[in-house]
Amino acid sequence: MLKDRTIMAVLAAKDINRAKDFYRDKLGLEPSESMEDDSLLYSGGNGTGFLIYQTENAGTAKNTQMGWETDNLEAEMEELRGRGVVFEDYDFPGLKTENGVADNDWGRSAWFLDSEGNILNISQRK
Template identity: 55%
Template sequence: MLKELHTVLPAADLQRARTFYHDKLGMDPQDEVDGVLVYRPDSGAQFELYETANAGTAQNTQMGWMTDDLDSEMATMREHGIVFEEYDVPGMKTVNGVATGDAMRSAWFRDSEGNFICISEMKR
């Protein structure tokens, strides 16, 4: 039976990625197993970073977090140097980094390795 779900992200430079997640998001790995950094955020989820030459090649969302206050999260992240993506494509246009849909608001940024990370808030 399948049990725990976790995200695995590529990194061209594992030390650079470790520094990014520490400096920009305030996260440190809880484990390092066979060269893989293992993060366990407070939410109980898990994600891993591993070194590979394929890092930064995906052009899609690779990991997402939910939040109760998107604006506050974005403000804190911006204070730490996070730059949010701006999109203007059919069906989606961001305003100040935020795309608003019927059920949620979302924003995307890239980590130091080019991975697309999304943060979203369900609309109230």
């Protein structure tokens, strides 16, 4: 059943055109298709993908909503910073970042916000 199905993340956007510009200009991503006037579908590696749809509820979640796994966190962060992405710094119980990076037993992670206030993540396993 579901364990064998492709998983797709779903993100909210108050302004779908602003989100499209962010994902193109900052992350280097182009939508693979437009499902309706107010939604965009992006394809990722290994059959993964995500949908962005327009809603007034965008930016209200206070948790990580989507992430990418990489084998070179520093290189990804350098490229994204070069495109204007700003990484978040956190300092609360269980999570402290230094220069945007948190290190734990699992690996290393960094977070940033998209144009709609969604919290996105990049991680590298140890």
